[in-house]
Amino acid sequence: MLANIAIVLFDGFAFGMLLFVLSVGLSVTLGLMNFINLAHGAFGMLGGYVTVLTMRQLGFPFLLALPAAFLGAALMSIALERTLFRRLYRAGELNQVLFTIGVVFVATAAATWFFGTVQQVIIVPTWLRGSVDVLGLPLTAYRIFLIVVALIITALLVFGIERTRLGAQIRAAVDNQRVAQGLGLDVERVFGVTFALGSGLAGLGGGLAIEIVGLDPSFGFHYLVYVLIVVSVGGLGSISGSFFGAALIGIVDVAGKYFVPEIGSFLIYLLLVAILFVRPLGLFGKR
Amino acid sequence: MVDTTLARHHPDGAHTWLKRQSRWSVFEIAFWLATLLPFFLFPTYLTLASQIAIAALFAISVDLILGYAGIVTLGHAMFFGLGAYSAGLISVHGWGEPLTGLAFAAAFAGLVGFIVSFLIVRVQHLALIMITLGLGLLTYELANALTWLTGGTDGLRGIRTWPIFNQFRFDLWGYTAYSYALAVLFLGFLASRRIVNSSFGLALRGIRENVRRMPAIGSDHRRHLQTIYTISAAIAGIAGALLAQTTNVVALDALSFNRSADVVVMLILGGTGRLYGAILGSIIFLVARDQLAGVNPQYWYFWIGLLLMFVVLFMPKGILGGLARLVVRREP
């Protein structure tokens, strides 16, 4: 029983790390521009399909397909940001929500058109298959890999935010946009770059997700819900908030589905509503 | 100078102007007469017509909170579904009288709406959208899990609706169903029209226009929001109950996210904050879906997606808003 709990905690944490990679970009861009981008999950889906295509059609190894997923999603997000999203920054939240839901619908239909509704499968390298014995617990190799990747990304993000010029600009803009603008900071440019990076991370998350949760055209919406939950629970514009929020949601979701499978996803929705009721700005939100 | 101004614009003018804002126009009367046309012109489409009437009532309930009070919701199917299940359940358990069924559904959905409203007024922006979305998904999962009560994915079966007033049986062709749905839609519309033309309706528009100013004019605007949210939930519940009673089945999709999204699409398409936008949007949406019934639902949402993007970018006030602008332009 104890071993079961440990495994569930481990699986949940790994799932949480996947959610973190998928959602951290949205958290930062929301904190920056208050732009509610419901198409964020669709960038994750795009990354997933880029992974599948580059591996299948171009024969990329898995570890090369992941950066391709990042790039694919980032490039697409730049194109969309420049042409469409940019017009919506001041359009009010309802318009942002409607427009980006429209994008999700279109992306879902496009994915169905090109790939059908079947679950996509990829073949990961042998060293990522099977499980590793850690303290007598059989832990899945792929999940360990997932956690390591997420921790590296977290470290890079924290370093980037704390130590680089762009990071300082992002912090200033999240803190107080008007002041930042007054100091001559080009907030829209900072946002454009952050948006591309965040969408790229979502794409990477999509690539990483295939082995764990599969990939089909409903990915964009299904994981959007998870991503939004992580962001609302963690609080906007906060990397640490997203990290802990994602870990919490991942563990609760996996534990719930393991121990009380009959109630499905009920538990995380309940958690979401309860947390927002007590703390409307999320567990780590400041604004 | 002040005196001549006053003479030109007497307080009576103010009363007249306000009266004119809420007066019935010829177009409105013509519109409601036209809702009777399906009986004569498209008797084979009466089932579709009652679906439209039900969707229109649901869209009106969303217009009250979204269009008038500015509360964005992505989970209003929650109340539609609760209404459908409560009307269905009392029928399954032996009471199939339709009007009391509607009242029961309205009361239950309204009660849940009132409880939920305490959450709704606490949050704004993303948190608000997430709470409405989360509650909608939560209710769906709950109904899915409570198979013994709701029938789960099989849907709630065995609903028998008694004749209306013990007189009018529900017939196969949908004459009774459409008459019933249309009558309830009309009453729901009348009630909503009265609400938006009241001082309370004015307060709702005030909240939408500038929520920051409301406390500064002494308004307890959170209470207004709770009131309208409760009313809206009850009306959505009635719409759901109508669906249960006219189709004699309640499926899980009454609570689905797609229903919440569809109703917002209908409303946005027709135009928010004018009640008729909700009705017009429902007509266009459902007629289009009916005509394109052969298409795979995935591709149907492709067009919906494109439509949403188009409406947001080029027609932010919907079809009726666009028409109103054209009319204003013609008479300077």
Place this chain on the structure above:
Amino acid sequence: MSPIVLTTDGLCKRFGSLEVARDVSIALPRGARHALIGPNGAGKTTLINLITGQLRPDAGRITLGGVDVTAMPVAARVRRGLTRTFQINTLFPDLTPLEAVTLAVCEREGKAGQFWRGLTGHRAAIDEAFDILAQLRLADVATRLTRHLPYGQQRLLEIALALATRPSVLLLDEPAAGVPKDESAMLFNVIAALPQDITILFIEHDMSIVFTFASRIIVLVAGAVLIEAAPDVVSGDPRVREVYLGQAHGA
């Protein structure tokens, strides 16, 4: 001396390391026409936000008519007669002035929640709203959308909305902000014509207006009251000349 209607007692507020209100104690007698002046960033708007409840003080007390209102929400203070206007127009763009002021009157009367009764049934409220608009020379545009009104009339509407709450204390945050000089004199004539029993505290940068309309002046510097005195005393005070008038010269 008229009875005191509004007091603040040792109000303090800080944002991080920035002290925006330092031990501010003022008292306004009934019918006062006090001006609140001070250089930019002195904390004038912050003080109004504290008094009306948009901000909570870190320390100190606010009383209105002898009642402690420090912990009351904004709307409750308004219903007790403590009302403000905003430096930046905070109006209802898609309502007409008639609708907006009628709404404010209905809120005051506690009738705004009556969803079952048509708006036109509130005859007295509509008449009162129209009277207020007429008093502020807005009768002409009462049925035009607020967002189509010229800026000067929008400033007047700010005041009309406040009057509809029947304030006993009215705090005007730069009522003439952004209004051309000739129009601002007219605007202050309208303010001066308000009923004498309304207690008014106003923020204004134009010294000629301040000296024309204020019976007393409170000078705020760096969040603290520097001096509170009659206009001639203030204008003669060397400290005021130093910290305030010198700077205002450029503005």
